[in-house]
Amino acid sequence: MTEQSSRTGERPSTRLWSTQDPPTEFRGLLFGAAILIGLPALTLTVIERPGNPATAAAVAVIVVSLLLSIWLVHRGRSSLSTTTMSLVLALAALAMILAFVLAQDPITVMATSVPFGFGVAWMHPRWLPAAVGLGAIVVAAVVASWVHDSGVAPREVVMMGIYFGAAVIGFAGTSLGWQMQQRLDQHHADQHELSLARERLRFATDLHDIQGHTLLAIKMKAELARRSLDRDPGRVLAELQDIEDLAAQAGDQTRELAQGYRSLTLAAELANLDQLLTAAGIQVRIDRGEPAPPAEQEELFATLVREATSNILRHADAAHVRIELTSTSVLVRNDGAVGEPEAGGGPGGSGLVGLQRRFERARGHVTWQQERDRFTVTGTLEEPS
Template sequence: MGTERGTRMFGASGRKAARREEDCRDGGTGPIGTPRGFALLPWLLLGMGAISNVVKGETPNPWIGVAGLLAFNSLYVTLVFRAFDRRARESAATRWCLVALGLVTFALAVAYGGNWLLFFPLVGLATGAVVRGRRLGPALFVVTATATAVAVYQEGWDAVGVVYGTLVSGTVTAAILALSETVKELRDTRQELARAAVDQERLRFSRDLHDLLGHTLSVIVVKSEAARRVAPRDMDAALAQVRDIESVGRQALTEIREAVTGYREASLAAELDRARGALTAAGIEPVVRQSGPPLPPQAAALLGWVVRESATNVIRHSGAALCEIEVRSSAERVHLVITDDGGGVGSTPPGSGLTGLTERLAAAGGTLDSGPAPGRGFRVTAELPVEPADRGEESR
């Protein structure tokens, strides 16, 4: 149920992310705090002085000035809106629009000077919005150098503010947009991590459920068959099997609750005892050998899962009379070998249990191999690196 709820939550966040992406593309309705095309339009007010000159008739050839204003405004608006769509921003048309904006500004500033020089900071702003990466530095240098030459030519060193404004508008705009894109990437990464967490939880839950129920139901079936066989001649033995079934069922309920909450860890010693009892009830003689120093909790838990799954497969598939389980540990590695003398069938082709265990052991730096044993039967071999016990306790 927790996994399903997580999937629904991720689905909702995914739809919100899609809406945000569409909003950023149209340049008009991004989330709060995200720069967009409309945020760069008020800077056109820097051109009010030039418009005032045209209206008051202070500009020679006013029709040329009006045409220049229309061309500049059209190109600027086009650029700032295209800056927020990555494909449009990186297209050749956008680069040509930026070049055209620079040429129009250069022509107007050379022709009229004065307030018309204030269009250079707008060119710097458009450059910072459109050009990204390594090309930004050379582009801003060209724009600033051009603004410096024209401003000094028209106004002398009194126009240093225009040069400063051109450089700052480009660099600040580029920095803000780069920060905005970084924030967006972090949001996307967070959503991707949420989806990966949900998928990982779903995988964990399916593995645990398979391992738990597969083993438990096999034991219940075996003990039920044993109770049915002995009931006509030994009611006490049949009742003992029924009590075992009740105990296994209660234990299964506890383990399922623990699996749902994610706190369950298989114990190797407990799983060896359960495997011994389940194999005996199924008429299979268990031989368990264990040698070496005690194992850290993580390695013991992983090998406990292997014992549980392998014993279940022996009971369900092998038709064996003997099953040997051997655990050999050293200071560096631990080996687990489970062999039966059945028909050479364990779980073929490998089911989700063995596949999931192989992935778990691989994640811990170990290996799991399974297949027919030499001569007769089936063999499962697991190998894990052994961490120091104190390190395992610290990690817990």
């Protein structure tokens, strides 16, 4: 809540601009609306009773009312307190009463209704300025009947209400319509920012997948090379060559990702899983069902296999790993799970949660569970139509 609204007890403004200053083009639009509503009514008042001193006085009152409307639009640049707006509405009601009593023409109500339109568009509660305006119409009819010793016809009272409603709807509708357009523009801008944020998150996730998985593979192969240094120099050279290839592959994948061209293949990820886990002394069994997963689902399944492989190497002391693959699902199960799953994520928690979101966007789901020392990750997608 702003400092001003705290002092006055008013509700915070619902306008969209950060301060209470409307944009310049909006103020110009409101100035135009006030003139387009007031000027024709002013002209008709003069045409109906030319040369009448009372009409001249009514015209002067109408001009004052229009100037008050323009001042309100100008003061829209800063907050208007409840006291100020109450005084403005009282002056607008007095102007409406005087104009009708002097000119005895319902059209004067239209010319003096713009301040009430401002109040309906900008005040809370909105019904208050409308109620004050309608009350002024009733008072104007009563006073005119008393001053001129002739009653005001019900038809004229109805016309006064119609003119009042037309002016208020015209001015307030302009203001509220602008604010709705501003809300739509802000909504579109928020959607654009959200799309950018999602794309950045997708890029960061893919970059994490590439770098994290490759660095883990390099670490495992470096350890294997170190253990083989004394007893198998040939194995050391082979592992060092693999490390060099992995580093080059990570660089290529990072460049492809930056250019938006990278895609995972399930076959490559399964071969990589087999190689890494076998090198770590883990037995791997891969059961492929028929038919194979569709091409559009391969990348998600490959991502799950990669995440599961990283979790096994990081968080388990596994001896056996089993992969079960069908056209709509992939399951990775390992033994040697260490500890209980983390709340909301399980081993590798945030990676699995991120994977779950990606599957949900493809109308699928990912589940994981631990039973004693066995940990299972399952990804499922809908049957392609």
